[in-house]
Structures are given as structure tokens and as C-alpha cells.
Amino acid sequence: MGPWGERLGPARSRERFLLGEPVEEGVRGAILHSWERCRLLGLSPDQSELPWTDEYDPDSRLVRAATPVLDRLANRFAGSRMNICLADANGTVLERRFGEPSLARSLPPIQTVPGFVFAERVAGTNGIGLALAERQLIRVHGAEHFAERSQANACAATPVRDQLSGRILGVLCFGYPRDDDDPALAVQVRRAAEAIERRLMEQSSARERALLRTYLDAARRARAGGPAGVNGRPGPVGLDELAGGLLAGRPLDPHDETILKEKAAELIGSPQRSTLEVVLPHGRGATLLSHAVTSPAGVAGVVVEAVLTGDAAPPAHSLATGPATTAQPTAAPAPAPATASAPATAPAPAAGSAPTGGGSGRGDVRGLVLVGEPEVGRYAVAARRRLELLAEASGRIGTTLDVSRTAWELAEVAVPRVADYVTIDLPEAVLRGEEAADPTAGLYRTVVHGIRDDCPFYPVGQRVELRPETPHMRSLTSGEAVLETDLTSATGWIAQGPDHARRILAHQVHSLICVPLLARGVLLGIATFYRSEDPEPFGEDDSRLAQELAARAALCIDNARQYTREHTLALSLQRSLLPRGLPELAAVEVAHRYLPAESGVGGDWFDVIPLSGTRVALVVGDVVGHGLLAAATMGRLRTAARNFAELELAPDELLTHLDNLLVRLDREESGDAEGSSGIVGATCLYAVYDPTTRQCTMARAGHPPPALVRPDGSVSLLDLPAGPPLGLGGLPFETAEVVLPEDSTLVLYTDGLVEDRERDIEAALDELQHALARAGRTPEDTCQAVIEAMAPAHPSDDIALLVARTHGHPAERIATWELPADPARVAGVRAAVTRQLAEWGLDELAFAAELMLSELVTNAVRYGGEPIQVRLIHDRALICEVADGSSTAPHLRRAASEDEGGRGLFLVAQLAQSWGTRYTPRGKVIWAECALDAA
Structure with missing residues (x-):
């Protein structure tokens, strides 16, 4: 059984899903999301009929490009139970091929006749519908299908895209019995889809077809000397041989192919270079040759051939990728300069002539990589790549609400696809979450990121003083981007620090773009993009792209700044409401820890309150929720608890008063604003210890039970009546009395210590008892041991811990x-x-x-x-x-x-x-x- 083989997990998960039970494991995320969409659409797994339509074009560009590929696939899978399907972007089947032709007579029309619609909205989870929904290669096996009719089948499907626009034109799908599963089918369907995409690119430009025809005519003339070509060298591979080789199971490694196509795109747009040495993985080498081509109609363009040397080279017919423009299906090379053009009059070279700079050994393989016009298609491809980068930036910038981290994410997106180095300077006030009174002063280097670590920019953390004539200061004061194409003549930039500038120039940094970080009318700092590897300077297009990235990042930085300000205010409020220090008492030795949640300030609190007669009250509480309201409510409850304790109320009476107070606060908060949900509630544990009798009287309101560590190191959780949480109103609380042995340790805590999504609370309580099970520790050591053993690295809830070692008063x-x-x-x-x-x-x-x-x-x-x-x-x-x-x-x-x-x-x-x-x-x-x- 292959890696997609039938398992009981998906089948059982599907049964539970159809019964309305939660499904967490045993099913892949894409499949589960599709099931959920099917349920929302009201689809039935018993549905056997699909809609059929005749409103499709049987002679569309997609069909014409795919027909030869589908025919070769049918030959490739001859004799098998393979069902090969081509659908359009709506999920409507356009063409079908079968490995065994007799299948067309034995299968139902839904699996053989074009026109049936397999979109997810009507057919449920299936290869065609899911590939369109997820926009990527999809595998669906057996029980992963939503419909009962498909349970015995498996499929692999992938979108077919227009490489210039990036738009999905259709889907290529392989369907087969689930017992015939093979991991190689995913590779086969992807490569076949790429072949269709190449043929679509061939159709995209009549001008480029003319260039390709000129190239192939020259290749045929070169072959006239014999099968081996001129001078005994192999000639270039023709278009027909290319597609045949690709589908014969002997293609060039996809990664190697991508690398060659990237470099070929650079050559097409660069008139200064005619050859390029390329190092491929696994030690293989290649030489790319760029030649000008002029068609009989006078269309000028460029053809790029590749020469692979060595005995390890693949067959010649598997090298070339077919006619295409400079667009790349999967790679994103640096776009060629906008002014680049190739010579238009040079004749096409003889295909069998010895390549310059390439290998000339007996094992050489030569083939076509790209054909195109330097100025046609390159701009469209470059624009699409910029859009792809901006779309990627939307997902990668602003993943956290941390100002510095958001600035780093901008730099990580920009390097190396926009710039080779990026520096970001922010005012200290912005890092604290405030608005800078003067954004041009008090700047600190927040980010330095680049392709190398040794470039001598000002380091992170250093204060940056800018002169008025620098491009950075001009950008900050004008609020607009500043482009410096030649730093060797940028006097303002050099005057900032001549020695520093010389060290940067020594690393071949030659141009920069300064972009102010502006969001909601607030100037937050400046981002600077530097180029060194590409000899061409930054252009206006690069400047606009940098501005787009900076604008998106600035919004995220401003969001993080405002969150930082609010978080700091809430944390300051909360800490001001917690005890600054605990009293020194003869009855107890106390230690405490407080860890705020990463997600926001919460409402946990603790207190130690001296009472009359040497007694002491210990209290720990937790307000549900996070934010300023939770912190303010915590402060009210702690103040009220201290005041009620001063009245010498018993623990159950004190909790009753707190419960009434919270009910009133909830009523007030709910009535302040329409739609306000008010205060959710709180929990509390209140204990009074009398050292003259060593008796501890306790009551709790929905709070975790305290732990008692006896002098011998044994640990137990005290069995107290649970009591309802505070805020419900009208429910009684009960007290429990425990006589504590001399030098016992009482441990009070909030639920953040023992509750989270990743562990069971019973297991956490056992872990807590294990961490406490040691005799003779001081309260401070106990606090440290508990935090190290129990506190998560990234707490999702506040943690309050109070440890008190009790002493009896001498008789x-x-x-x-x-x-x-x-x-x-x-x-x-x-x-x-x-x-x-x-x-x-x-x-x-x-x-x-x-x-x-x-x-x-x-x-x-x-x-x-x-x-x-x-x-x-x-x-x-x-x-x-x-x-x-x-x-x-x-x-x-x-x-x-x-x-x-x-x-x-x-x-x-x-x-x-x-x-x-x-x-x-x-x-x-x-x-x-x-x-x-x-x-």
C-alpha cells in the first residue's frame, strides 16, 4: 500500500464527520476543509448525479494545447485502468483519455463523457474540484472523497495556468482504482500539466512562433549534413522531440530545468551577455548560449540554447522545455532591466556549430531552453512577479504584534528579491509603542539584513544621527521615496560618514532607495534598500515596488505600535494593582511569581493580608479574559478583598461579598454600552491561617484547589468544596478547616499554571505534585522549581503563584x-x-x-x-x-x-x-x- 494507501483513519474520520462529531486527527487539512465546505453547501454524500452542460468550447486554446499531451499520456498508460481527464476553470470536463480504450464502454457516462461538471460546489471533494479550490496539486484517495460513488477510486490533479497572467485555465486529473496508487503519478501529472502550459505559451505569441520557426529551420538546415549534425556534433532538439521526451519518463530534473530557465530569462533581457555558465546541483555544469534571431517577417528576438557536458547528462530529447517566453512557471528570477534589448540583425547560428564557453566533449547534450523577444512578455512577467511578491508580503509581514519583529519581516521579504541589503531605522518612541514627537531625531537602527553579514552598516541598536543632505533625511522630511542610482556620486550620503561610506562601497553596494514608513498620517521611521549583486542600478519600477512593500509594512508596524502601547498601559495598570512587596510575618514565609500571558494582560492577582491575632490571609484570584477591563476588574476585586478582610469576615462570607460586587460590576459594564458583554466572571481562593492553633480556614469560588507540602515532602491537593465562580450570584460558598503541621508549605496558584490546550489538567496536577515533592525547600526555591517545571515557554494565560511556609506561634x-x-x-x-x-x-x-x-x-x-x-x-x-x-x-x-x-x-x-x-x-x-x- 502506497503513501496514499487506504487507512482506517480517513474512513472513520469521514463517518464521524458525517455524524456531526468533531474530527481532529486522521484526515489531512485540505480534505477536512473541503468536507466542511461540502457540508455548508448542503451536499449529500449519496448524490450520484452531476450536472451536465454543453456550454463549453471543445476547440479552446486549452484543448488545442492539451490534445497532443493527452494522446501521449494515453500511450504512456496503455493497458492500464487510468482515466485521464482535462477540465476547464469551471470544473467542466473537456477531454478524456483512457489507458485501456474498453473502459470508455464499461464506465458510466459521468466518467467517460465530456460536459459533466466536477466543481466542488456540485460534486463535493474530488480531484478536479479540490485542485481548483486549493489552487495546487491535490491527491484524493478512497474515503477522502465526499461522495459515496468515488470511494473505490483515487486521483491526482493539478491546475493548468497561463504563465503570463498566472490565471488558472483548467485542471489535468489522473483517475485510477485506489489499489493502483503510485507516488510517481503525482510527478507525472505535474510534468504533463507543465507540458500543456508550455504549449499554451507557444500559442500566446505569433511573433514568437515566427522566431521559433526560424530557429527550427536553421536547426533542420544544420542537420542536413547527417543525423549527427554538422561536424559530428548533435544538433538542437526540435519541438516534437521535446514533448515526446518529456512524456517518455526521461525529463530533466525539475530543479535543474527551473535553474536553466531562470538564467535563460536573464540572457534574453540582457544585450551585454551572450553566454552564461550555470552550476547545477550534483556537480553538473551547463553553458547557456544567447543568439539573436530575425524571422522572415522581420521580427527580432533571442533564442537561448543550453549545452550540458559530461557522460552523466540526460538524453538530449529530455533537456529542452519547448517554445516559451521569458515567463517561468515556478521560479522567480530577478527581472531583466527594462532597457535591455538583443541585437536584431545577427543571423541565427548553425545549430551544430561549436558553442563558445561550452563543453565540447563527446558527451555534450545541446537543447533549446527559451525563445522570446527581449521587450515582449518580459514586462508582463515582471509585473506578475511583483504582484506575487506583494501577495507573499501580505502573508509574511505582520505575523506578530511586535514592532521590531514586523520590521524584520519586511527585510526578510525584500532580500534578495528586491534588494541585497535592507536597513530599517525607527525612533525609540515607536519601539515603545508611542508616537515620536520628532521622527527625524532619535532614530535607532532596528534592522540590518542582507545576503552577507559582513557589510559594515550601522549595527542594530546604534543611534543614527542623519545629516539634512542625506537621502534618508530628505525622504523623512518630504515623506516620499528617494532613489540614488549611483552612490559613488551621492555626496549627501557620503558626507554622512566618508569612511563608513567607503567601507560600504567596497562591498559593491552601488544604489539605494529610501522609503519613509508612513501609516495613518504617522511617520514611523525609514526603510532603506541597497543593491550590490546586480550591476544595474535601481530603477523607478524598483522604487515603486519598495514603496508598496514599505506601505504594507508600515500599517503592520503601526498596528504593532498601537498594540504595544495598549499592552504596556494594561501591563503597567496591572502591575500597579498587584502588591509591590509582601509583608514580613512571623506566621508565614511567602514567595510569589507572576507571569503575564503573551496574548495580553489578564486579571490574575494574589495578596497576603495581615489580620488580627497574628493571623494572615492568603488570597489568589483570576478574572476571566484579557485586556484593560480584566486588569481593572482585578484591581477592584483585590481592593475589595483586602477591605473585606479588614472587616474580619469568614472566608465564605468574604467570597459572598465579592460575588455580589462582581454581579453589580457586571451589571454596570453591560449597561454602559449597547452590545457590551460585561464581565464574564472570576475565580478566587481565600485562606486564613491562625499560627496560634495552626488551623487554616479556606473557601474557593471555582478556583483550582491548593497544594499542601508536608514537612516530610509528601504532597496532596486539599479537598475543598469547589464553590461556583464569582459573578453568578445567589449561590452559597462553603469553608473547610485544615490543621497544618509545623513548617508545612501551602501552594496557591491560578489555572494558567495547570491548564492549556496541549495538556490534560489531571496530568498537569500530577506534574505539579511531582515538582513540589521535596522537603526542606524555601518558598523562593519552591516558586522557582514550580515555574521551571510547569510554566509553558509561551503562556497563553496569566500565571499567579503564591507559596507560603507556615509556622506555629510558640505556646x-x-x-x-x-x-x-x-x-x-x-x-x-x-x-x-x-x-x-x-x-x-x-x-x-x-x-x-x-x-x-x-x-x-x-x-x-x-x-x-x-x-x-x-x-x-x-x-x-x-x-x-x-x-x-x-x-x-x-x-x-x-x-x-x-x-x-x-x-x-x-x-x-x-x-x-x-x-x-x-x-x-x-x-x-x-x-x-x-x-x-x-x-
């Missing part, structure tokens, strides 16, 4: 007293606090602590309820806490001069650096922190 630095609701016990508490502070060496704080606790305990006894608990915590500050069973919180107020109470909390606020209230399942806690140096 000897915590003192607790339980009290009944009795005012008489206040004095005892004050004495116990004084003793504890003395034990901790904090005697200087005794007065302030006694006074604060007196007020707080008195309030708890008078207004609260049992149980009442007093707790002192010796941390980076002295923390005094009084808990009671009431949920009623006191309020700070200013007492009047005649009031007997109301000054307690005022005194606490004056003595403490911060104070507040937090609620517990059993009541509330009023706390106050006093700095250790407050005395």
Missing part, C-alpha cells in the same frame, strides 16, 4: 485567662497580666496593657456575656484580646464633658497602634495591638 508566648462575668475579677486579671509581661521582659508595657485590658474586660463584663476570655500574644507587637459571648460590638465615640462614661474605647485607641473587633461562632473578640517600643 510560651501566649497567655490565656478564663473569667466569669464578675467586675471584681478585673483586678486579678490586671495583676496576672503584669506578672506575665514581667516574665516576657515587657515591664515597660505593663501600664498601657493594664489600662487597655481593664477597659476591655469591664466592657465585656458589663455589656457582653459569658464565656469571657483574656489572651495576651507576644509577637512583633503585644496583642491584647478580650472575647465574650455577645455579638454586639462597642463603638468609639466622643464623650461630652459632663458624661460619666464613654471614654473607654477612646483610651484604648490612644494607647494602641491599632484595634478592632472580629466575630466568632461564639461571639466576638475585641483586640488591641501595642508596639513593643511604645513605652
